[in-house]
Amino acid sequence: MEITLRSLHVTLVALLVSTLIGVPLGAWLALGRVPLRRLALALIYTGMGLPPVVVGLFVYILFSRSGPFGSLAWLFSLRAMIVAQTILALPMVAGITMSSIQSVDPALRPQLRALGATRWQVVRTIAVEARFGILLGVMAGFGAIISEVGAVMLVGGNIEGRTRVLTTAIVLETRRGHFALALALGAILLSLSFLTNSLIMLGQGGGRWRR
Amino acid sequence: MSEPIYALDDVAQVYGTRTVLSVPRLDVRAGEVLAVLGPSGAGKSTLLRLLGLLEAPTRGQVRFHSGERWVTHAEARTEERRQIAMVFQRPALLTRSVRANVAYGLRVRGERDAAERIEAVLRRVALDGLAKARAHTLSGGEAQRVALARALVLAPRVLLLDEPTANLDPANVRLIEELIREQNAQFGTTIVLVTHSIFQARRLASRCALLIEGKLVEVSPAAQFFEAPRDPRTRAFLSGEFVF
Structure with missing residues (x-):
């Protein structure tokens, strides 16, 4: 239960940050006169396929004791995990x-x-017109974050009671041979994803602009 | 006719290397229906976008009189721009209800208690039965009437119409022309109507302009334009002999 809540916590905070930055950024790229637009697009498209482990490594270096943000002491904490997940979800x-x-x-x-x-x-009206697509982007970000394992393993450390989340717990329990527990955790992860997406779909269907 | 509401001075609009419009001088007078005729590609829509203060000319000045002062594209404040409404040849509607589309211009002006005005304009364009319909399920004629309604509901001082009846059936053409005439007669709305139809111009306009390859060939009162055109190209255009 505690692991599930922690998974949700990391996912929701990272998703919130990437939505707050990503939606305006996407709108600006689509509608504004953006300098170096092609470069920005290339970066975003690359970002959509970023290998999570590499992002994990990158964040690890940034927050390691001798790294530029080492003094924050965020490594092996939820904060470092949230930073890594945000980097992964933002381009999406x-x-x-x-x-x-x-x-x-x-x-x-x-x-x-x-x-x-x-x-x-x-701009606001166009964004409302594109609401279903934007929602899809946020849902894709959610899916990417909640199912991610490589980066959170690296920067979080899978510390029991502190940074262990559903995905890292599944890896651990599988390695230990506790397949039943691993499967149960997997089922929780899947139903979490299903529930959240269903809720979003319901919200979309019941909105002011029902199709 | 009364005082000018638009003054164009040495205006040219260049896209890339092509000069699509070149107008040394043109006035639009308050309360008139000015029809801008011409073949396609003559620069009619470009002229209308300039009058709508949607873009700035490459050269020269398009000035609009807001009732208090003359303003250009760059100088016009939002409330001054809002005296002008425009209907495009191909209406792009919001993927919402017909009523929400008609309410849009009022909503961006912060007017939220306009239900009665919206119902009234929907009745005028004969769409009161479709108020709740999704805009993207409408036929071409219905969509064009929504586009006209969302402009009319704003009670603009100037109404710019870009081929408002192109590709529509006779019943829709009649309805829309009737609304244009009514808007001008009852509310004194200044109307600039871009059309390729000589017949439509004859039915609606008080003054006509002929635009060919970006240049104004003739601007004169409707009676003179049709009965005694000065320019041989106007005569050719009116008789349908104009060949490009």
Whole structure:
């Protein structure tokens, strides 16, 4: 139970941070005049396929005692895990937000302007038009974070009672030969993912703009 | 006719290396229905976007009189821009209900208690039965009427119409033309109507302009434009002999 809550804690905080940064970033890339746009896109697309272990290694180095953020002493804590997960989910949220906003009819923008909307109001309206795509991006981010094991193992250390989460616990129990326990944890992980996604779908269906 | 509401001075619009519009001088007068005629690709829509203050000209000045002062694209404040509403040839609607689409312009103005005005305009465009329908399930004519309704509900001083009846059936054309006439007669709304239809211009316009390859060939009162055009190209265009 405690492991499950910890998994959720890390996932939700990392998802919140990547959504708060990723959705505006994706909207900016889709609608704004972005300097070095191609480079930014290449980085985001690369980021969507980042090997988690490499991100883990990178965060490990950053927060290790001799690293630039070593003095924070975040390594082997939930904070380091959240940082790694955010780095993994952010490109996904930003990339999918961007492409879903780009798929909104480009003719809409000048027409909304011509109805008296300010630039900011146009951006907000376009984002609302792309809401299902943006939601999909957030869901993809959620899926990536909650199922991730390599990075959290590295930077969290899988310390019992402190940084052990569902995925790292499954790895451990499998290695120990406790297959029943590992399977049970796997079932919890799966149902967590299923439940969350179902809740989001329900929320989407019951929203103001029911299809 | 009354005082000018638009003044164009030595205006040119260049996209890439192509000069799509070049207008040394043009006034639009308050309360008139100005029809801008011309073949496709003549720069009619470009002219309309400039009048809508949606873009700035490459050269020269498009100035709009807000009732208090003359403003250009760069100078216009939001409330001044909001005196102008525009209907595009291909309406892009929000994936919401018809009513939500019509309410959009009011909502961005912070007017939330406008239910009665919205119902009234929906009745005017004969869409009151479809208020709750999803906008993307509408036919072409219905969608164009939503586009017109969402502009009319704003009670704009200027209404810019870009081929508002292109590709529509006669019943829809009649309905939309009737609304345009009514809007001008009852509310004194200044209307600039871009059309390739001589017949539509004849039915609606008080003044006509002919645009060919980005240049104004002739601007004159409707009666003169149709009965005694000065320019041979106008005569050719009106008689359908114009060949490109």
